[in-house]
Amino acid sequence: MEERQHETRLVADADEFEDFLDGIEGEERLAIDTEANSMHAYRARLCLIQCSTRHGDWVLDPLAPIDFDPFFAVLEDERVTKVFHDAEFDVLLLNGEHDVRLRGLFDTKVVATALGETQYGLASLVERRFCAKLDKSQQRSDWGKRPLDDAQIRYAADDTRYLLDLADELEEQLDASDELRRLEVRAEFRRLEDLVAKKEARDPDDWARLKGAHLLEAKERVILREFWRWREAVAEKRNQPPFKILGNAQLLAIARSRPSDVAALARIEGVGGRPLERYASTWLGILTALRDHPGIAKPTEPQRSADQRRIDREDLEVLDRLKRWRKAVADERRTDPSLVLHREVLERLSRVRPRPTRREELEALGGFEVWRLDAYAEGLLAVVAKGNDGTKPRAAPGAASKSSKSSKKQSAKKASAKRAPRAGRKG
Numbered sequence: 001m002e003e004r005q006h007e008t009r010l011v012a013d014a015d016e017f018e019d020f021l022d023g024i025e026g027e028e029r030l031a032i033d034t035e036a037n038s039m040h041a042y043r044a045r046l047c048l049i050q051c052s053t054r055h056g057d058w059v060l061d062p063l064a065p066i067d068f069d070p071f072f073a074v075l076e077d078e079r080v081t082k083v084f085h086d087a088e089f090d091v092l093l094l095n096g097e098h099d100v101r102l103r104g105l106f107d108t109k110v111v112a113t114a115l116g117e118t119q120y121g122l123a124s125l126v127e128r129r130f131c132a133k134l135d136k137s138q139q140r141s142d143w144g145k146r147p148l149d150d151a152q153i154r155y156a157a158d159d160t161r162y163l164l165d166l167a168d169e170l171e172e173q174l175d176a177s178d179e180l181r182r183l184e185v186r187a188e189f190r191r192l193e194d195l196v197a198k199k200e201a202r203d204p205d206d207w208a209r210l211k212g213a214h215l216l217e218a219k220e221r222v223i224l225r226e227f228w229r230w231r232e233a234v235a236e237k238r239n240q241p242p243f244k245i246l247g248n249a250q251l252l253a254i255a256r257s258r259p260s261d262v263a264a265l266a267r268i269e270g271v272g273g274r275p276l277e278r279y280a281s282t283w284l285g286i287l288t289a290l291r292d293h294p295g296i297a298k299p300t301e302p303q304r305s306a307d308q309r310r311i312d313r314e315d316l317e318v319l320d321r322l323k324r325w326r327k328a329v330a331d332e333r334r335t336d337p338s339l340v341l342h343r344e345v346l347e348r349l350s351r352v353r354p355r356p357t358r359r360e361e362l363e364a365l366g367g368f369e370v371w372r373l374d375a376y377a378e379g380l381l382a383v384v385a386k387g388n389d390g391t392k393p394r395a396a397p398g399a400a401s402k403s404s405k406s407s408k409k410q411s412a413k414k415a416s417a418k419r420a421p422r423a424g425r426k427g
Contacts, residue, residue, distance in 0.1 A: 008157040010148065012061040020051075020058050021070055027053050029081045029106075030074070031163035034090045035156060037144035042235045042242070046097045047143035052160035059156050063146065068098070078103035083167045085109050085122045085159075087192050096197030105189045108163060111170040114185045115177065116334035126162045129169060134158045183371050184339040191342065202232060208299075212252050218295025224255040225296065226286050246275060258287065311353075318384055319350035325383045329376070341376070355384050 011020045024030060031052040038044035049060040049071075062068060074080055075094065082102065084090055086109040094100040112120040119125075123134040138155035174182055207213065207228035208221075216224060228251060235242040250270045259265045262280050266272045304312070323337075323346060330337040345367055349356075356362050359377040368377075 008057040008059060008153055010059050010061065010153055011066075012064045014066055017060075017066050017068075017071075020060065023056050023058070024051065024053055024074070027080065029053075029083060029164055029167070031083045031160035031167075032075070032090070033084065033156075033159040033163075034093055035141075035143040036089075036093055037142055039140060039241060040142040041144060042239050044093070045144060046093050048148075048156050050156050050160040052157070052163060054164060057157040057161055059148075059153050061146075061148075062098075063144070072098055072100050075100050076103050080104050081106050083108065083163045085163060085166075088195065091192055091195050092197045095195065096199065102193055105193050106167055106171075107189060107192060108166050108170055110188050110192075110339070111167075111174055111185055113336035114181055114188075114339055115170065115173055122159065122162075122166075125166060129166065130162060132162065134162075180371070180375055181333075181335060181339075183369070184335070187369065187372075188339055204229065207251075210248050210252065214298065216252075216255055218297050219290075219293065220255040220258070221296040221298070222290055222293050223258060223287065224251055226290060227251050227254055227283070230282070230286060246271075246279075254283070254287075260284075260287070315350050318355075319346060321383045322346045322350055322380075325379060329379065341372075349380070349384065352384075357381060357385065 009016070009020070011017050031050075033050040034046055035048035035050075036044040037047050046062050049062055051058045051060065060068070060071070072094075075082060081104045083106045085107065087102075087105060087107045091102050091105075094102060108122075108125070109120050112125060117125070119128075123136060126132050126134055135151075135155050135158060138152055141152055141155070143152070174185060205225075207225045210224070210228070213221065213224060227246070231242050231245050231251065235245050238245070247270055250268060253268045254265070254271070257264065257268060259268065261284070262276070265280060265283060266276055322341075326337045326340050326346065329340050333340075348367070349365070352365060356365070359373055359381070362368055362373060362377055362380060
């Protein structure tokens with residue numbers, strides 16, 4: 001790799017943005033990354049976009065009063081290759097906040113895992129291939145704060161500075177590998193490009209999904225619910241992640257101990273100090289208001305018929321077999337299991353009834369490319385092979401397997417041994 005020495009430019013006003021657009025004009029490949037403030041805000045925002053070419057590095061500030069649409073149009077132009085490392089979060093962030101439909105994606109993490117790399121973090125790949133150490137000191141930085149300091153800007157630029165050279169090396173290796181590997185990589189690029197961010201409101205019953213909530217008694221459950229809802233409201237108002245208001249462990253501890261005064265609250269690990277000073281009266285008010293509440297009973301599982309339970313059990317067994325088959329295939333080919341078949345495809349296939357027994361039936365399900373069926377249809381059919389009622393298909397007359405015949409011989413021997421008199425025993 002040829003060492004590149006040039007200044008990283010921060011793009012925070014309209015003039016700097018015009019200079020940036022001039023700098024990337026005509027480029028066929030751009031290295032891109034993003035930073036969000038998910039560890040520091042109630043709802044994460046896109047706070048930085050990093051972009052590198054062969055001759056320049058830029059850090060764009062999307063919080064600045066700039067119309068970024070001309071650059072977003074470049075991100076949507078499939079004629080320009082956009083090189084990311086581990087693009088899924090970036091794709092969803094750009095789509096969710098700015099409705100960007102990324103095209104022309106090349107993901108170095110996808111290619112690295114396809115080629116059998118087991119240490120595929122960007123810092124690890126850069127260090128092994130280019131003998132360069134990436135600074136990771138700003139991993140927990142609050143990217144939403146302004147102004148950005150020099151250390152933040154250098155750190156952000158490092159995430160794209162080496163991406164084009166890394167992509168060159170990985171693409172050369174990929175081109176020298178087998179056609180199936182290349183097809184799987186391109187299919188994963190398309191899947192990532194088509195991701196769309198879901199705009200979902202917070203579920204007011206998310207408290208019930210906290211680890212340990214299902215073990216609480218009825219009165220404890222209502223306390224957990226009200227404290228969780230209080231925390232969400234405060235976090236949203238202060239634009240902070242909920243865990244910075246009060247941790248999950250503390251919510252559960254308050255629900256279990258049901259403290260009646262400040263001293264009891266202070267005895268709960270992680271509750272004392274500034275949070276206790278600030279919120280003690282509010283917390284005790286919630287607890288007092290709930291003192292006579294009957295509580296929330298655990299939700300009852302809907303009654304399922306014996307047939308439904310059997311179907312669910314069989315589907316889980318098929319899914320488990322599919323996962324083991326996928327791992328074995330990936331291990332043999334030294335690639336990533338998700339590139340053989342994505343988890344969503346495995347889950348959908350495990351629920352199909354009647355079970356497919358022919359390639360045409362797999363094809364009719366949709367979601368399988370012709371080349372993927374060419375490679376894996378036979379293995380998939382063998383894994384899911386079951387009769388329509390969930391039982392194994394009966395062997396055709398005269399077609400008993402060796403193992404089946406051997407099993408019958410063993411059974412016959414055991415039956416004969418039971419009938420025969422024991423040695424030394426009088427008849």
